[in-house]
Amino acid sequence: MGLFDKIKEKLSHEFIDIIEWLDYTDDTIVHRFERYQNEIKNEAKLIVREGQVAVFINEGQLADVFTPGTYTLNTQNLPILATLKGWKYGFNSPFKAEVYFVNTHLFTDEKWGTKNPITLNDERFGLVEIRAFGTYAFKINDPGKFIIDIVGTDNNFTNFEINEHLKSLIATRFTDTVGEANLPIELYAANTSELSETCKEVMQPEFNSVGISLEKFFIENVSMPEDLKKEIFEYSRIDKLDLEKLTKFKTAKAIEAAATNEGGTAGAGMGMGMGFVLAQQMSGMMTGGTQQTTTSPMVAQQQVAVPPPMPIAVQYFYALNGQQAGPVNFEQLRVLFANRTVNKETLVWKQGMQNWTVLQEVEELKAFLGGSTPPPLPA
Incomplete structure (x- = not known):
């Protein structure tokens, strides 16, 4: 580049009188407006579009912040910068300041997930592991704080650069929240909406501390090992059953199967005997139980059986x-x-026992424990 070209470039940058940023990306959060030696002409025009905020930084210090609109840059529109620069009576020459445009629109569909499984202590299933993932949405609510604390001197800061920090923060706070919730393990997957709202409330102060607003937070899935999931399903089914009714039902089915077993004489005899008994009972009901009936030897034999x-x-x-x-x-x-x-330390009681006793000390319940040792053989 020749000397004339260098002078031309310097003058073209020095006398720029319109400061604006046209965002052609969908992931830029902060863009620094570049000028030659950061010089801004007096009475220059500043154009801030909807979804943007312009932030002026002077020697690392936060100065003026401009919301959407068109501004003429002078001492009246730059009160903080004028104070920092010591302008008491206006100025005519170009001044130096860094101008950052901050994208304030909502960044949506950002992904998060737990890198490692979370270990929880469930009352019924002991130590279990779960994983979770989902989406979140955020926007910048304090551009000055965000630039000072996060961006620094980066001239083009994207959401990829902040997402790694936010995802680590979310994973940490999510782990703390589910650990303190102390819910039964099967309820984590069934109450994702309530858990999402709780996590959002817990995380919001952390986001605000760096100038970010957590607008939405969703837990899309809470997963666990397949063997644990099967065990939970089986437990849920048993928990809903009336075990006494189930036992009676199975007993009745067993009697019915024995009575209709054509291959066994015992089953046939039982069915025939029950038929005679039912016939006799119906006959007694019809006669009011006042008449005596002659019982055949065969019926008597079946009654005895x-x-x-x-x-x-x-x-x-x-x-x-x-x-x-x-x-x-x-x-x-x-x-x-x-x-x-229940376990071997659970207290149990039945009729005839004076006091509550742990399960492992009740003689007939020791069979639950397995590995029973038989008594010594007689001499």
Whole structure:
């Protein structure tokens, strides 16, 4: 470049009298308006478009901030800069200052996620791991603070540069929030809306401290290992069942299957015997029970073959979260033990016991623990 070209370039920059920024990108947050030696002509025009804010910086100090509009740069429109420069009676020569244009529109659909699984201590399932991801939206609400604290002297600051910091902040605060929520593990995936609002409230002060407003925060998914998910589904189904009704239903189905078993004489005999008994009972009901009926030897034999009533099942009460629960029968208590609702240290009580006793010390319940040792053989 020749001497004439250098002089021409210097003069073209020195006498620029319009300061503006046309943003042709969708990711620029801050753009510094470049001029030769940062010189601005007196009475120059400043054009700030919608979605922008212009910030003047003098020797590292925040000066004047301009919202959308057109301005003539003089001592009246630059009160803070005039004070910093010591202009008492106006000025005619160019002055030096850095001009930054800040994009204030909403930056949407920014991604976040947990890099490592979060370990939680669930009351029923013990230590479990979850992951989460989602989106967030932000905008600059304090351009001066944002430039001083974050941008510095960067002449073209994009949202990619700030996103890594914001995603780390979000992951940290999300981990703290879900840890303090102390929810049952299955509710994290079912209450993403409420959890999103809580996380947004927790994170907002952190964003504000650097001049950023967290406008939206969404948790799109909370995931966990497949084996844990299956275990939660199984537990949920069992928790909704009436175990006593289920036991009665299965018993009835077993009796029905035995009675209709064509390949077994015992099943046929039982079905025939129950038929005779039902016929006799219906006959007695029709005669009002006042007439005596002649019982054939075969019917008598079938009546004798009818088993006596089943003994009443032992009912157990157990302690859960400091409160009495139950009663449940032996099989129901076995299921609760298998699902870790109760454990070997859980207090239980049944009729005939003087005091509540831990499960592992009740003789018939020791079978839950497994690995029982048989007594020594007789000599």
